[in-house]
Amino acid sequence: MSISVKTLSRTEPFVGHKACGGCGGSLVLRWVLKVLGERCYVVIPAGCMSAVSFVYPQMAIGVNAMIAPFAATAAVLSGIAAAxxxxxxxxxxxxxxxxxxxxADIGxxxxxxxxxxxERILYICYDNEAYMNTGIQKSGATPWGARTTTSPGGFRPSLSDPKKDLLRIAMAHGIxxxxxxxxxxxxxxxxxxQRASQVDGPSFLHVFAPCPTGWGCGSDTAIQLxxxxxxxxxxxxxxxDGKALTISRTINRFAPLEDYLRLQRRFASVTPEEIxxxxxxxxxxxxxxxxxxxxTGATD
Structure with a gap:
């Protein structure tokens, strides 16, 4: 059956959380668990989602779940897959x-x-583009121009050298x-x-997940961003799909970049020339x- 927001299960394997208002990561976690259902073993490393989702019984994930060392998410997943x-x-x-x-970095x-x-695992990276839980430090996925506590003037590498391309890294492994x-x-x-959950082998999802606290944006802007x-x-x-790459959403005319950047204080120092x-x-x-x-033989 084709899945959509309207056909999602009404069950709530993700019982609650203490995340910041408008947290994109908590939304990703909730949707994934509603698609997969209760027959899950979940691993979350030290970070935002482990800090806000393991306060039993008031606020907790309603499936079997454990917190892994920061660098060991996939290693712990491998052990559970073996079991x-x-x-x-x-x-x-x-x-x-x-x-x-x-x-992108430590794990x-x-x-x-x-x-x-x-390994027959589903690995999901919820990308909020910095180390948010430890103080909003720059990560390997921090985009060009973004201010963090370790790049207070805005992170500015060469524009031809963007954030780590995790999809290509995953594809290079032949998954x-x-x-x-x-x-x-x-x-x-x-x-x-849903497709990733049906794969006989490793699958990887890289999901954009806004962070109002770290990005300096409104708590009601996650979906807009x-x-x-x-x-x-x-x-x-x-x-x-292991053989071909496809573009899920073709864009014939891009929206103005300035409209996206101006909603976030982390890009306040970016100039019109840089945009x-x-x-x-x-x-x-x-x-x-x-x-x-x-x-790859696919079409966009």
Missing amino acids: VRAKGLEDVHVVGFAGDGAT LQALSGAFDRR PYAATGSVGYPSDLLKKI GKGVVDTGLWPLLEW SAAETARDERWRELRRWVRA
Whole structure:
């Protein structure tokens, strides 16, 4: 059955949380668990979601869940997957939720190992583009121009050297399924969660998840920003099936980049000239992306 927001289960495996108002990560966690159901083993490393979702019984995840060391999400998932195989269980999901710091940086080695071993796990990176739980420090996924506590003037590498491309890293391992998603386009995300859950092997979802506290934006802007980042072309919605890459949402005309940036205080120091240069770099990345899609035999 095709899944959508309207057809989601009314059960709430995610009972509650203490996250900041408008937290995109908590929304990702809730939607994933509503799609997967109660037969889940969940692993979350030290970070935002582990800090706000394990206060039993008032606020807790309503499925089997544990907190892993910061760097060990995929390693712990591998151990649980081994136990599931040993017990002959076939109707459960082994799923991990980790932020961008715990995925793109400190946990990348463990994730690479799990991919190489072809563990039957679903790994989800909720990307809020900095180490939010420890003080809003820059991560390998912090975008160009963003202010953090370790880049107070705005992070400014070369525009031709953007944030780590986790989808390409996952694809390079030859895994059978990987995709990007955004809280701004829930129908697309829910379908990808469902597809990822059906894969016999490792699957990876990289999901854009706004953080009002770290980004300096309103608590009611998560969905707006989740749409804006896609519509401006900064976050392509993509899907890899092990053979071909497809563009889930083709954009013929990008929304103004300035409209997206001005909603977030973290980009307050970006100049009009820099925005223009960023748009040029974005256009080149999309040309490269479309060449890449054609090279795999898919269509955009």
